[in-house]
Amino acid sequence: MFIKSLLCAAAITFTVYKLLQFYYHHYVMYEDSYTYYRQMMREFGDINAFLIIYIPLSILLFYLFTRTYSNYFTEISAGIRHLADGDFTYNVQVESKDEFRQIATDLNEASRLLQEAINAQTLSQRSKETLIANLAHDLRTPLTSVIGYLNLLNEQRELSGAQKDEYTRIAYTKSVYLEELIGTLFDVSKLDLSLQVIEKTPIDIQQLLLQLLDEMDALVEERDVSITKQIDSNLFIMGNGKELARVFENLLSNALFYGDLSQPIRVKAEKRDVGVHIRISNHGAPIEKEKLPHLFDMFYTVDQVRNIPSKQTGLGLYIAKTIVEKHDGTIQVWNGDGQIHFDVLLPVDLRNI
Template identity: 45%
Template sequence: MGRAIKSFRTKMLVLFMLSIATSALVTYGVYRGLQYYYHNYVYYEDQIALWRKWILKVGDVNFFLILFIPLAILMFYLLTIPYSGYFKSISKGIHHLANGEFSEQVVIETRDEFQSIAEDINRAGMKLQEAVTRGDFAESSKDQLVLNLAHDLRTPLTSVIGYLEYILQHEELSKVTSTHYTTIAYTKSKRLETLIEQLFEITRMNYGNLSLKKKPIDLIQLLVQLTEELYPIFESQQLEARVDLPTTVQIHGDGELLARVFENLLANAARYGNDGKYIDIVGNILDDHIEIIVRNYGDFIPQEELPFLFDMFYSGDRARTEKAGSTGLGLYIAKNIIEQHGGTILVQSDITATQFTVILPIGSGT
């Protein structure tokens, strides 16, 4: 609850209400001032009396709305000016990352999503600087990583800035339209937050800081539960899940991380498979391993893209399509998680179907 109160949307709503309240008080003050002046200092023959008759003809409410509405818009514009500066600071911070200037800090103290994004950018810069110092990757690799990072951070941020600037520059927008654009900006901000969270998860994986909490779990039960949870997504894409799994298979692993892997595969199958009718979830026991197949019958992946599909920030048309909302990190994370469980993840695709295969050791694992 406390986090919601401090959120960007809540602050925008508070500023909107504050601008309305302030404008209402100013308008009322003007009204009372004119009323007092008219009754105490104006004679019938005075010119201002003729204006009063015109105001009565137009209507007091209509006349003062002419003052109230522009004043409310002006107040909201003035109150939200600092947020335009926050976007510029974040954009500047990303620009520094893109240029390899990892020591530059983004300072925003708002106790909301802006401060979180600034802190995430600063941590990203710190981690990248540490990696460069240790020589974890070559200079060319660093340049490519930063380029991809800047691209993926900048895309949603550009949308957020664009929508908010549009709101600030178009005073005639209705409340409904303004709320609609603000909601879009908020959604893009959440996408940016998700991307940054994935980046830090990758950092923890690469530096060995991601600890697996392995314990005995029933993989089949996990898959059935995920299939049920994703049913609304399948239904919205007019897809039907066909499940062919063993009764039970015990493995030793981190249930939360494995759930993320299969949720990613199933969500991708729904996202890209809506040209077909089914999503197949098949399990086969191979000696001391279990093979899980997730297959869809929609768009296929070109053969030249398959070897790079699990690369971080893969830039193929399919993997990075904005329509699908892909960050180019999901499959990279999935492969890392599976490999840390002693398993393998494979992909094959042709004009008929696209199939992801996960192979994990049964029992105590590795």
Template identity: 45%
Template structure:
């Protein structure tokens, strides 16, 4: 829903000025959320986009408050949680609000200029949407509400499909994906969730491996386990960072200062999904390459264990 913030707000502002009150309330609500004020609520009761946005912000605040009280962020203190939220929410929010304010304050902009700046605000808001979506997904995991629809999955086909879908992204980053996957690697699991796992690993390899030329996707059978490896040849990961890669909000110092970096939630979600499939995920890195490896039970083994 947050993806519609810039265009929805712009549309209503151009029609009527009283919506400035809603705009300010939403802005303050997101700032409160980023500051760790999880008891704060946005008071908007209108039955329109503004009301929907307020509901989403309030729900996110409530779920985060409950998660903190339960101690779900044991590996990251509440102070660190708030610090990371402040960075990941405020960075795109500041850009969104800046461009929208520029549009609203300048009465001499052409339609083309308005569309240009609104488009920039729209793109910046996508980071907000991604962060909120991932926070909700983590909440579902913590509440045990993540439903796994198990069925026979051919990981070879799934990886080939993801490779095709991400081809434009590889090309844009001047990377070549090399597939080295054994045919018919079958497991018993949730295809949609597993696609999320490998999409996370592949986009991670693209983001941090762009200094290299290739991203390798390896897949093979190791006794009763299916092994999938995503390998990139970009900057290596420091040894002291490796144990923390799958922690919530962890992105490393370099990524944390990069406004185009990830939210630090993708690998945390990846680990949780893999664990719910009775598998493991790990990472190793040296000066030449970085390998993320997922191990999942073979299809017959998964069925026998009652997964």
């Protein structure tokens, strides 16, 4: 802009000089007063005389040329102030097609990402508070039952052996459920329910699934069910092993407790163009199509869908979906061939493996 203002001022000054020269040579007579002024200019110096025009004109043109950019500086500065004050709705408007436009675009993008991060953090905090509040409320019922039945056993000495056995069984059942709730409450207190970036390392899904199945072997034997495995090798992804293990543990537990255990549970994992695909399938009564998407909703329990008389928190599948989405993956459930299928697709980032 500085060079442009100098060149334009020089062009204008030279044009004025040539016009005055043309006018003086063609229209000014010797006796005219213009002759006197021309003589004064010669004595002062033509260059000095036109510098008086050229220098202020250069400054004026530079101001005019850069006034738009000064407005851009003001607009960008206003955007930075709004960003510093926590106002992420302000949008910086710059019409140029140079570096100022890129700065404005970067500022607007930073505002958008910060707003999304804050919204995600707020949602995470509210979700966690809601989870803990609901679980704390659910703790009261089994705890009250345990205290009530133990109180009966302690105070009523005339109870028969059968009654004592029944009250003891009920108290034990309620205690087990209470333990499950406390464990869930503890897990929720540690769980990050937002979609913030997590620490990722290379993970072999084959080894993760095989290790998880080995750890669940006692439960599999207790439920008297078989599991068929079709897991390809070298299924490497970038992810958090502990969180992904929780996903597949929830899906397998869901199949063990609510599937038709007379038929085997199937675990399949393979490499696809878009990532690693894991499918866990179990036989059982199909779930109504309109209810399938709600399985991943918070507090939506399996017994609500299948009418199974069992106490559940309705968090397992919700937590699984949250973890998968934190890994930029997808999770779906569908009915087919008399089975209920859970499909998990995790992307592969070959640049970091």
